[in-house]
Amino acid sequence: MFARALYQARTETPLDLGSAERATTYAARPGMYRTFGKRMFDLGMLAVIAPLVVPIIAVVTLILMVQGHSPFYSQQRVGRGGRTFRLWKFRTMQPDAETVLHQILANNPDLQLEWERTQKLKQDPRVTTFGQYLRRTSIDELPQLLNVLFGQMSFLGPRPMLPEQQYLYGPALPVYTSLRPGISGFWQVSERNEAHFQRRAELDMDYARDLSFLTDLKLVARTLRTVWYSTGY
Numbered sequence: 001m002f003a004r005a006l007y008q009a010r011t012e013t014p015l016d017l018g019s020a021e022r023a024t025t026y027a028a029r030p031g032m033y034r035t036f037g038k039r040m041f042d043l044g045m046l047a048v049i050a051p052l053v054v055p056i057i058a059v060v061t062l063i064l065m066v067q068g069h070s071p072f073y074s075q076q077r078v079g080r081g082g083r084t085f086r087l088w089k090f091r092t093m094q095p096d097a098e099t100v101l102h103q104i105l106a107n108n109p110d111l112q113l114e115w116e117r118t119q120k121l122k123q124d125p126r127v128t129t130f131g132q133y134l135r136r137t138s139i140d141e142l143p144q145l146l147n148v149l150f151g152q153m154s155f156l157g158p159r160p161m162l163p164e165q166q167y168l169y170g171p172a173l174p175v176y177t178s179l180r181p182g183i184s185g186f187w188q189v190s191e192r193n194e195a196h197f198q199r200r201a202e203l204d205m206d207y208a209r210d211l212s213f214l215t216d217l218k219l220v221a222r223t224l225r226t227v228w229y230s231t232g233y
């Protein structure tokens with residue numbers, strides 16, 4: 001509770017300035033691409049890349065099973081319309097990750113501050129060696145193609161948030177509930193994991209404002225470049 005209050009005091013106030021009005025405006029914008037074309041774009045992308053990535057998914061699944069791990073990990077996330085869904089990823093952490101996290105944060109104030117700012121740790125001791133590779137290359141995200149197939153996610157859009165993270169986005173929330181969340185988006189290809197929640201919300205609102213077929217094409221190119229340079233963690 002204290003960490004939550006501390007984080008709000010540090011980062012949420014600037015986001016409140018005009019953000020609610022902008023988010024509501026961007027969320028309500030009409031358009032054929034937003035309403036129909038974007039889903040067709042997703043299904044077309046899925047048809048093109050599925051033959052390429054299904055063998056990769058199969059190999060990674062086998063490696064994780066040989067290592068003695070359950071290959072897949074899922075979490076509840078908030079999607080379009082505020083409905084929750086189960087997001088799938090490859091497992092990249094040790095089994096007792098939550099217990100380890102609490103111990104790390106309790107004993108290291110600097111890491112506590114880093115976690116409060118981004119909900120991530122750049123040098124996360126919970127992540128396995130193979131998991132680090134999967135994260136750097138974004139291969140850990142490939143199981144989310146199932147979420148795209150089922151219409152729960154899009155290839156491109158605001159990042160799906162955990163239900164307990166909704167308060168962090170504050171007045172920007174209408175943007176997140178108006179669109180399918182994306183595997184990639186503006187903040188993932190610009191600042192990626194370095195962005196704090198205020199900055200992520202600003203970039204996701206920019207995406208909702210600029211949403212178009214051309215925007216998505218450009219974002220696909222930027223995503224491929226980001227994956228090529230393996231900047232994730």
